[in-house]
Amino acid sequence: MPESGMDEVVQEFLVESTENLDQLDQDLVALEAEPRSADLLASVFRTFHTIKGTSGFLGFQRLEELSHHAENLLSKLRDGVLELSQERTDVLLEVVDAIRGLLAAIESSGLEDDVEFGGLVASLQRVQVSEDAPSGADGPTSGVAPRSPDPENDGAGAPSGTATTSTESSAAGEDVVVDQRSALADRSVRVDVDLLDILMRQVGELVLARNQIMAHAEAGDDPVLLQTVQRLSLIVSELQEGVMKTRMQPVEHLWAKLPRVVRDLAAQFGKQVALEMEGGETELDRSLLEAVKDPLTHLVRNAIDHGIELPAVREAAAKSNSGILFLRAFHEGGQVVMEVGDDGAGIDVARVGATAVERGLISSDQLSNLSEREITDLIFRPGFSTAQKVTNVSGRGVGMDVVRTNIERIGGTVDLMSTKGKGTTFRIKIPLTLAIIPALLVRCNEERYAIAQASLIELVHLEGEAAREGIEYLGKAPVYRLRGKLLPLVSLDRSLGIDDAPSLDARDSVSIVVLQADNLVFGLVVDGILDTQEIVVKPLGRHFKHIPVYAGATVLGDGGVALILDVNGLAVHAGMGDAVENKANAGKSPEGQNAAMRSLVVLRVGDERRVAVPLDVVARLEEVSSESIELAGGQPVLQYRGDLLPLVRLDELLGERESEPVMALSEPEGPPVEDQAPDDLPVVVYSNGRLQVGFIASEILDIVEDAFEVRRVGAGHGVVGSAVVQGRVTDLLDIDAAVGVAVGDVEAAMREEAMSGVA
Amino acid sequence: MSRSEATAGAVTERVQFCSFRVADLLVGIDVQVVQEVIRAQDMRAVPLAPGEIKGLINLRGQIVTAVDLRQRLGLSPREEQEALPMNVVVRHDDEAISLLVDEAGDVVELTDSDFEPVPPTVAPLLQRVASGAFKLDGSLVLVLDVEATVREAAAKADGVRSLASSGRPG
Numbered sequence: 001m002p003e004s005g006m007d008e009v010v011q012e013f014l015v016e017s018t019e020n021l022d023q024l025d026q027d028l029v030a031l032e033a034e035p036r037s038a039d040l041l042a043s044v045f046r047t048f049h050t051i052k053g054t055s056g057f058l059g060f061q062r063l064e065e066l067s068h069h070a071e072n073l074l075s076k077l078r079d080g081v082l083e084l085s086q087e088r089t090d091v092l093l094e095v096v097d098a099i100r101g102l103l104a105a106i107e108s109s110g111l112e113d114d115v116e117f118g119g120l121v122a123s124l125q126r127v128q129v130s131e132d133a134p135s136g137a138d139g140p141t142s143g144v145a146p147r148s149p150d151p152e153n154d155g156a157g158a159p160s161g162t163a164t165t166s167t168e169s170s171a172a173g174e175d176v177v178v179d180q181r182s183a184l185a186d187r188s189v190r191v192d193v194d195l196l197d198i199l200m201r202q203v204g205e206l207v208l209a210r211n212q213i214m215a216h217a218e219a220g221d222d223p224v225l226l227q228t229v230q231r232l233s234l235i236v237s238e239l240q241e242g243v244m245k246t247r248m249q250p251v252e253h254l255w256a257k258l259p260r261v262v263r264d265l266a267a268q269f270g271k272q273v274a275l276e277m278e279g280g281e282t283e284l285d286r287s288l289l290e291a292v293k294d295p296l297t298h299l300v301r302n303a304i305d306h307g308i309e310l311p312a313v314r315e316a317a318a319k320s321n322s323g324i325l326f327l328r329a330f331h332e333g334g335q336v337v338m339e340v341g342d343d344g345a346g347i348d349v350a351r352v353g354a355t356a357v358e359r360g361l362i363s364s365d366q367l368s369n370l371s372e373r374e375i376t377d378l379i380f381r382p383g384f385s386t387a388q389k390v391t392n393v394s395g396r397g398v399g400m401d402v403v404r405t406n407i408e409r410i411g412g413t414v415d416l417m418s419t420k421g422k423g424t425t426f427r428i429k430i431p432l433t434l435a436i437i438p439a440l441l442v443r444c445n446e447e448r449y450a451i452a453q454a455s456l457i458e459l460v461h462l463e464g465e466a467a468r469e470g471i472e473y474l475g476k477a478p479v480y481r482l483r484g485k486l487l488p489l490v491s492l493d494r495s496l497g498i499d500d501a502p503s504l505d506a507r508d509s510v511s512i513v514v515l516q517a518d519n520l521v522f523g524l525v526v527d528g529i530l531d532t533q534e535i536v537v538k539p540l541g542r543h544f545k546h547i548p549v550y551a552g553a554t555v556l557g558d559g560g561v562a563l564i565l566d567v568n569g570l571a572v573h574a575g576m577g578d579a580v581e582n583k584a585n586a587g588k589s590p591e592g593q594n595a596a597m598r599s600l601v602v603l604r605v606g607d608e609r610r611v612a613v614p615l616d617v618v619a620r621l622e623e624v625s626s627e628s629i630e631l632a633g634g635q636p637v638l639q640y641r642g643d644l645l646p647l648v649r650l651d652e653l654l655g656e657r658e659s660e661p662v663m664a665l666s667e668p669e670g671p672p673v674e675d676q677a678p679d680d681l682p683v684v685v686y687s688n689g690r691l692q693v694g695f696i697a698s699e700i701l702d703i704v705e706d707a708f709e710v711r712r713v714g715a716g717h718g719v720v721g722s723a724v725v726q727g728r729v730t731d732l733l734d735i736d737a738a739v740g741v742a743v744g745d746v747e748a749a750m751r752e753e754a755m756s757g758v759a
Numbered sequence: 760m761s762r763s764e765a766t767a768g769a770v771t772e773r774v775q776f777c778s779f780r781v782a783d784l785l786v787g788i789d790v791q792v793v794q795e796v797i798r799a800q801d802m803r804a805v806p807l808a809p810g811e812i813k814g815l816i817n818l819r820g821q822i823v824t825a826v827d828l829r830q831r832l833g834l835s836p837r838e839e840q841e842a843l844p845m846n847v848v849v850r851h852d853d854e855a856i857s858l859l860v861d862e863a864g865d866v867v868e869l870t871d872s873d874f875e876p877v878p879p880t881v882a883p884l885l886q887r888v889a890s891g892a893f894k895l896d897g898s899l900v901l902v903l904d905v906e907a908t909v910r911e912a913a914a915k916a917d918g919v920r921s922l923a924s925s926g927r928p929g
Contacts, residue, residue, distance in 0.1 A: 544824070
């Protein structure tokens with residue numbers, strides 16, 4: 001048994017070799033695309049050579065033997081005696097796996113006995129002799145490999161390899177990358193993560209001490225002290241940044257293994273998959289990176305197993321044979337977003353629903369009440385699996401729920417967007433729990449709160465009259481007209497449960513922080529806007545994990561603690577959650593309205609028909625006198641703000657009432673306007689920035705932000721579908737059709753021209 | 760803090776407890792879990808948090824959740840004129856948590872023979888967080904199960920959340 005000093009050497013060997021193997025995976029896959037790259041070959045050769053040498057030194061004979069055989073093959077490839085074929089790559093990759101197995105065995109037991117690879121050695125020999133092999137016999141059968149490699153191979157891997165094949169096709173760019181990589185490896189040091197944590201905490205304290213001494217120096221009149229402190233301050237900032245960076249790793253690290261995974265899986269399923277990666281340089285704290293590793297791999301497997309279709313199927317669907325699997329990473333709203341998507345078949349909602357019923361997750365009654373979105377969400381339920389046949393890759397029913405649980409454990413979220421026939425995208429959002437972010441400090445109820453600058457769009461301050469007049473209400477929802485667009489307002493004090501706060505329109509001044517939640521812009525009303533600062537995000541303890549409005553906390557320069565607001569959490573908390581959650585669909589769905597989970601203006605049309613219009617296309621709600629409605633070319637119009645506003649009677653459009661001469665508007669006789677004062681018609685002013693149209697309703701019922709999904713039930717006749725809103729069936733107005741009615745005639749088309757100048 | 764006669768010798772199980780006063784109750788906390796005891800700190804209240812979560816304190820750059828033991832244990836709330844509570848910082852599952860107490864007492868060393876189970880007449884709330892009672896000369900000390908104290912507070916926080924968020928998807 002090795003003594004303890006030896007143990008350490010073995011440990012180091014294990015760590016180092018594991019890293020090298022990851023590199024090997026990448027290099028081998030890259031080699032396949034570029035079989036003549038001398039640098040890659042040299043790199044692969046070197047790695048095997050190192051493993052062989054070290055394992056021989058440490059007395060791991062079997063490991064040495066295996067790497068020796070691989071090295072033999074590689075030296076022939078490198079010297080151009082053999083060419084890299086898929087079969088050879090396969091065997092080499094298998095060797096990598098076998099070495100991993102050996103290393104794992106060594107790590108757990110210190111011995112390398114219980115891993116079998118006899119067949120593999122045979123394969124290695126076979127692929128070496130299948131072409132003309134001048135020296136195939138020298139190594140394979142010998143039980144004890146030579147301790148030192150033969151001089152031909154010794155140490156000269158890179159230079160000789162480069163010399164023989166550098167004139168061939170390998171791209172110059174690739175060479176540089178490889179060189180840099182090895183140079184970096186030479187210049188890096190392994191550091192214990194705990195040590196980094198301690199360093200970071202200490203730097204945090206140093207920053208606080210710096211801030212205090214800074215305040216002290218600025219108050220006094222000692223120029224030397226002040227100057228010194230300023231210098232100190234600068235150094236501390238740089239130190240802080242440096243220490244912060246030590247913990248950050250690009251997501252590339254995580255992705256490095258995927259080309260190999262994708263290649264193997266694609267081959268296994270007989271599919272063609274092109275892997276596209278974007279944003280690999282996005283950095284994420286190490287511990288978070290570790291936490292998303294498994295979920296990410298699972299999603300990739302899923303995409304290949306379930307998402308991307310077989311080449312023949314794709315061809316039939318007029319897609320290219322090769323499916324695309326893409327990985328994207330980027331920063332958004334103070335979070336890191338990682339997307340895993342494919343251009344495959346998309347999720348078959350019907351099948352998901354059927355499976356869920358079959359698995360007993362829900363009853364068929366329940367199923368019929370679920371929206372499409374809710375049904376797709378069932379794949380995250382424990383015990384769910386849609387794989388038609390259970391494979392060893394995915395479809396074991398332990399998949400998506402584990403993915404979601406793992407991501408949620410680190411405070412992240414997983415969302416799913418899928419379009420049948422077009423593909424599926426999973427979007428993982430990970431909070432920056434350990435990062436320095438620029439933040440805006442605001443005041444509310446005498447306390448300070450921080451908001452990530454990344455979510456900030458602009459600040460609006462209203463004083464006096466402007467404050468009292470500026471805030472308007474749609475139903476109970478306060479809104480502000482920001483350059484003509486309605487901005488929903490959320491008051492921070494109310495959101496935080498401070499109920500005795502004065503109502504918004506009763507304040508002398510109002511500060512609005514305009515924020516970008518996922519897909520939704522809203523105004524957060526705060527008591528005051530203080531300052532911007534770089535803050536260190538610290539996670540909140542378990543007692544606060546489930547309060548959605550906080551993203552963490554931070555220690556401010558004066559030592560005080562400020563809570564960091566979670567912009568999306570605030571939106572959700574304020575009831576706009578569905579709008580937030582539905583970003584994906586709203587953005588990507590070809591029919592934006594189909595996925596509508598936004599705020600709606602609910603109207604009554606006719607006797608009791610409920611019709612909804614998305615709030616975000618509503619510019620204003622007006623009440624107009626029926627006498628003011630005039631005809632322009634047979635079209636009802638309203639003189640409105642110095643222009644003509646074409647009008648559409650929704651009751652006519654929706655067939656609730658026979659089309660009548662418009663004059664009837666002022667002569668109430670049909671049921672729609674019966675219970676409405678004749679001179680008091682509610683008009684919803686639609687605007688798309690180019691043109692405006694007024695929709696005449698019978699009554700404006702409410703503004704809601706409700707969870708619902710549009711179904712195609714009742715589509716047609718000016719309705720795109722219907723949804724259950726506030727527990728009642730509500731039709732969603734087909735705005736395009738309605739606008740089409742208004743601007744269908746020539747005159748209106750000309751008006752559109754004119755208005756585009758106005759708007 | 761005086762670590763009184765720590766020489767345990769070969770006697771039965773000897774455990775050291777920090778003793779604290781919370782309202783009129785004496786509680787003991789295993790010294791092993793107590794990281795430090797510090798005077799009253801500036802407290803940052805956290806809106807929406809359950810009542811017994813008093814807020815957050817800055818412990819040398821680390822943000823620590825403070826649990827009001829009075830409220831946690833169902834004791835009389837603090838009066839305006841009373842002294843500010845002290846922070847007993849305990850470590851639990853790698854998280855530092857401050858338990859707010861009114862006064863810090865001595866470290867006492869006790870043996871098994873001093874130990875009694877919590878009498879059934881003690882309020883259920885206390886029963887759940889106490890692992891036993893110790894008899895001292897002239898006083899009784901309720902031994903806090905820190906794990907239960909902290910865990911239940913967190914569970915309660917969850918409960919509050921799930922109520923408040925019911926209907927919210929995800």
